[in-house]
Amino acid sequence: MTSRHLLVAATAAALALSLAACGDDDAGAEETTEESTASLVVYSGRNEDLVQPIIDRFAEETGMDVAVRYAGTGELAAQLLEEGERTEADVFFAQDGGALGAIAKEGLFAELPDETLELVDERFRADEGQWVGVSGRARVIAYNPDEVPEEEVPRSVRELTDPRWSGEVGIAPTNASFEAFVTGLRVLDGDDAARAWLEGIAANDVQIFDNNNAVLDAVDNAVVSLGLINHYYWYERVAEVGEDGITARLVFPGGGDPGALVNVAGVGVVATTDAGEEAQQFVDFLLGEEAQQYFAEETKEYPLIEGVETDAALPPLDELDPPEIDLSDLDTLAETQTMIQEAGLS
Amino acid sequence: MAGPALTHPPVPGTPGARGGGVASRRRTRPPAVLLVPALVAAGVALLPLVYLAVRAFERGPEVAFEIVWQERTLRLVLRSLLLAAVVTGLCLVVGVSLAWLTSRTRVPFRRLLTVLGALPLAVPSYVAAYIWVSFFPRIPPFAGSVLVLTLCTYPYVFLPVRAALQGTDPALEEVARSLGRGRWRTVLTVTLRQVRPAMAAGGLLVGLYVLSDFGAVSLLRFDSLTRVIYTSYRSSFDRTPAAVLGLVLVLVTITIVWAESRSRGRAAQARLGTGAARRHGLVRLGRGGTALALLWAAVVAGLGVAFPLVGLARWLVVGSSAGFDATRVVEAAGSTVAVSALGAALTVVLAIPVGVLAVRYRGRLVSAVEQAAYAGHALPGIVVALALVFFAVRYAFPVYQRTPLLVLAYAVLFLPAAVGAVRASVALSPPVLEEVARSLGRSPFQALRDVTLRVAGPGVAAGAVLVFLTCMKELPATLLLRPTGMQTLATELWSRTTVGAYAAAAPYAALLVVLAAVPTFLLTTRSTTLGGGGER
Numbered sequence: 001m002t003s004r005h006l007l008v009a010a011t012a013a014a015l016a017l018s019l020a021a022c023g024d025d026d027a028g029a030e031e032t033t034e035e036s037t038a039s040l041v042v043y044s045g046r047n048e049d050l051v052q053p054i055i056d057r058f059a060e061e062t063g064m065d066v067a068v069r070y071a072g073t074g075e076l077a078a079q080l081l082e083e084g085e086r087t088e089a090d091v092f093f094a095q096d097g098g099a100l101g102a103i104a105k106e107g108l109f110a111e112l113p114d115e116t117l118e119l120v121d122e123r124f125r126a127d128e129g130q131w132v133g134v135s136g137r138a139r140v141i142a143y144n145p146d147e148v149p150e151e152e153v154p155r156s157v158r159e160l161t162d163p164r165w166s167g168e169v170g171i172a173p174t175n176a177s178f179e180a181f182v183t184g185l186r187v188l189d190g191d192d193a194a195r196a197w198l199e200g201i202a203a204n205d206v207q208i209f210d211n212n213n214a215v216l217d218a219v220d221n222a223v224v225s226l227g228l229i230n231h232y233y234w235y236e237r238v239a240e241v242g243e244d245g246i247t248a249r250l251v252f253p254g255g256g257d258p259g260a261l262v263n264v265a266g267v268g269v270v271a272t273t274d275a276g277e278e279a280q281q282f283v284d285f286l287l288g289e290e291a292q293q294y295f296a297e298e299t300k301e302y303p304l305i306e307g308v309e310t311d312a313a314l315p316p317l318d319e320l321d322p323p324e325i326d327l328s329d330l331d332t333l334a335e336t337q338t339m340i341q342e343a344g345l346s
Numbered sequence: 347m348a349g350p351a352l353t354h355p356p357v358p359g360t361p362g363a364r365g366g367g368v369a370s371r372r373r374t375r376p377p378a379v380l381l382v383p384a385l386v387a388a389g390v391a392l393l394p395l396v397y398l399a400v401r402a403f404e405r406g407p408e409v410a411f412e413i414v415w416q417e418r419t420l421r422l423v424l425r426s427l428l429l430a431a432v433v434t435g436l437c438l439v440v441g442v443s444l445a446w447l448t449s450r451t452r453v454p455f456r457r458l459l460t461v462l463g464a465l466p467l468a469v470p471s472y473v474a475a476y477i478w479v480s481f482f483p484r485i486p487p488f489a490g491s492v493l494v495l496t497l498c499t500y501p502y503v504f505l506p507v508r509a510a511l512q513g514t515d516p517a518l519e520e521v522a523r524s525l526g527r528g529r530w531r532t533v534l535t536v537t538l539r540q541v542r543p544a545m546a547a548g549g550l551l552v553g554l555y556v557l558s559d560f561g562a563v564s565l566l567r568f569d570s571l572t573r574v575i576y577t578s579y580r581s582s583f584d585r586t587p588a589a590v591l592g593l594v595l596v597l598v599t600i601t602i603v604w605a606e607s608r609s610r611g612r613a614a615q616a617r618l619g620t621g622a623a624r625r626h627g628l629v630r631l632g633r634g635g636t637a638l639a640l641l642w643a644a645v646v647a648g649l650g651v652a653f654p655l656v657g658l659a660r661w662l663v664v665g666s667s668a669g670f671d672a673t674r675v676v677e678a679a680g681s682t683v684a685v686s687a688l689g690a691a692l693t694v695v696l697a698i699p700v701g702v703l704a705v706r707y708r709g710r711l712v713s714a715v716e717q718a719a720y721a722g723h724a725l726p727g728i729v730v731a732l733a734l735v736f737f738a739v740r741y742a743f744p745v746y747q748r749t750p751l752l753v754l755a756y757a758v759l760f761l762p763a764a765v766g767a768v769r770a771s772v773a774l775s776p777p778v779l780e781e782v783a784r785s786l787g788r789s790p791f792q793a794l795r796d797v798t799l800r801v802a803g804p805g806v807a808a809g810a811v812l813v814f815l816t817c818m819k820e821l822p823a824t825l826l827l828r829p830t831g832m833q834t835l836a837t838e839l840w841s842r843t844t845v846g847a848y849a850a851a852a853p854y855a856a857l858l859v860v861l862a863a864v865p866t867f868l869l870t871t872r873s874t875t876l877g878g879g880g881e882r
Contacts, residue, residue, distance in 0.1 A: 008363075043828065047841060047844055048846045049775075049841065049845050049847060049850075067830045067831055068831070069747075070792070070837075070841065071825040071826060071827075075579070075822075075825065075826060078579050078580070078728075078732060079826055082734060082739065084736040084739070085740050086740075086746075088747070088830075157579065174577035196740030203672065209567060209576075210565060213846055214479075214565070214567075217479070218483060221483035223483045233846070236845055236846050236847075239667055240665050240847055240849070241666065242666065243665070301874070305364060337584075341418075
């Protein structure tokens with residue numbers, strides 16, 4: 001083929017593609033017109049596979065048109081901060097309290113009504129009422145029974161600085177759940193003790209991973225013996241590969257240990273929303289029995305309202321004996337991050 | 347250095363003698379028809395830089411300098427540079443050796459080896475990294491990152507060098523041999539020198555890719571500058587440190603691009619009559635040599651292509667989430683192809699004026715424009731995405747979270763790949779042709795369209811295909827800028843893997859690899875000019 005023919009062919013192909021794509025773009029535009037008439041735009045840092053089914057039920061029951069934008073909680077928080085008052089989001093459904101706190105701090109959330117807030121224990125919502133927890137997740141210690149028998153697994157994260165665990169502990173220090181835990185440690189034991197603990201595990205050759213799934217993999221593959229994660233990662237894995245397909249097991253530390261912190265996934269209503277009522281309906285739906293039941297059964301999280309039972313596979317929330325921490329006190333994220341970084345962990 | 351002179355001997359009587367004279371790059375002011383669009387392209391590419399500057403200095407220069415002058419920042423820069431240097435070096439070894447074997451020797455299955463050599467381009471580096479970690483959980487971070495990134499990016503060297511090896515004039519090597527140089531010395535002293543521009547252009551893309559990569563290094567636990575920028579955006583909500591480190595990364599990139607352009611020198615590569623060039627004689631390797639060559643190619647293809655496919659198959663077998671929602675998969679594939687095609691089209695349109703300018707003109711403005719085009723390339727996708735969020739919500743709200751903005755992000759991210767292709771292929775079109783066209787009364791625009799771009803067409807098309815391929819695999823910017831509800835194969839893959847539903851993720855990953863394999867295959871079917879050399 002001569003270069004001339006090729007060029008003609010390439011141009012034609014490019015043109016055809018762009019036209020095809022433009023057609024698609026029109027479709028997109030249609031979709032987006034729909035979307036601007038959509039009654040509700042939700043930014044969800046929670047995974048589509050986990051929450052879309054319950055959002056579909058909400059849409060069905062209310063007849064609302066709900067557009068959901070999925071990405072990581074951290075990315076969406078950064079996006080919301082960049083968008084500021086021009087955001088199209090009406091609701092932010094986040095994976096952790098830290099991100100909700102950051103948005104609240106910038107004044108981008110509206111205050112929720114007391115009836116909504118009172119559905120949930122005050123530990124699990126913002127003091128000023130800008131966001132409310134929807135489901136609880138417990139920090140746990142994952143262990144590999146081939147490496148450590150269950151009775152030898154430490155029941156406190158404070159023991160992890162012991163030389164016995166040198167090189168044997170996996171963490172995901174840049175993950176919001178780890179940061180919340182360290183903030184909890186600071187609230188409970190004070191900054192000096194928290195710093196000493198971080199430096200202690202760093203000196204103990206703690207193994208660093210990118211996220212909780214990677215930590216769980218490492219425990220499962222005996223790369224490390226112990227790992228600090230959130231409880232539902234293990235249950236998700238069991239759902240995928242079966243309980244026999246995974247070696248790792250969990251210990252719920254309890255005893256008020258900072259390593260037993262219960263964190264939440266939660267929601268806030270964006271202050272600039274033009275669909276305040278619909279947004280409020282959505283929040284109330286998430287705190288209703290149907291949705292709470294769904295989170296208990298399908299995502300193996302802790303329901304946060306009275307009258308909905310925790311899944312039988314999990315130790316009940318009141319037996320977890322988590323540390324006495326109000327999640328609103330966890331808003332000093334920046335200091336925590338500096339501390340983690342200074343200990344050489346991120 | 348004698349490089350340029352050696353590369354372009356005026357061998358009388360061969361059709362390969364170039365027709366441009368020494369001053370193939372002019373100092374005259376470029377015509378507005380080139381300069382204006384090139385400036386627009388440079389401006390677009392610089393958007394992330396402006397955003398980073400705003401965010402880095404919003405708390406005052408002291409805070410910014412404090413972050414820069416940390417020992418940790420220096421350590422991260424050095425670690426990232428070390429990774430980029432080692433991967434680039436290995437990619438040159440792998441890419442050039444395979445290119446030479448498939449274009450200059452009589453090794454059997456050359457056609458198949460060529461396709462296999464390019465196929466790793468179709469495997470996203472985050473998928474490859476995940477598969478390596480799941481098979482070898484104890485893989486050391488640095489060695490693992492080197493291995494995975496080398497396997498995923500060496501085609502950036504392989505393709506242009508192969509094209510260059512086919513396109514160069516055989517006369518020079520024949521002269522060297524006839525003057526008594528041995529075969530291997532000729533390869534080392536003449537052949538490699540002839541394809542040096544292609545090696546440099548490919549190596550540059552590899553180096554910048556490694557600097558910008560987040561997915562693979564984070565899975566392999568290698569602490570690079572980009573990984574820290576990314577996690578800092580993701581988790582800290584304090585944008586200053588991330589922005590400052592982003593600026594540092596841009597400075598590093600610009601230094602590398604500048605160094606590469608210095609090394610490229612002022613070599614002119616044009617030769618007349620692309621159709622009349624002679625073919626190279628093919629080297630016989632002997633039995634042992636052939637066996638070694640096949641073994642080498644098989645090892646690279648096995649690690650770079652077969653292994654990831656085995657890994658994907660294992661996802662399907664081990665997991666229980668396997669489910670194939672055909673409509674969903676097809677929809678995701680459709681939007682992936684559509685936005686990637688638009689991305690490739692816009693990127694090439696922006697790259698043409700920059701590439702032509704870089705080949706034809708000299709001067710400070712021209713080098714500034716060319717270097718600006720590279721500015722965004724080493725930045726992680728999340729930075730480019732947030733920069734476009736920043737500008738769009740302020741000045742272009744109607745396109746915010748619409749396809750055009752996503753397409754623009756692709757252009758910012760992947761402009762250099764297209765600029766490299768345009769530059770290399772335009773360099774093959776002797777400027778004298780344009781001058782003749784001008785003297786016959788064509789306008790500069792007509793001369794460019796009817797002469798230069800016609801000669802450079804195949805190379806430019808190859809650049810478009812390369813960008814298309816890269817867009818298909820892009821994740822972080824797509825996540826933040828796509829229209830709400832739109833899914834691409836990469837976003838679907840992300841969605842499934844973050845909850846550990848690997849079996850459900852496998853069809854998306856497999857389709858992504860298969861769809862990307864088609865343009866990759868196209869890249870090998872013609873002798874293309876991605877980074878230098880010629881075509882026939």
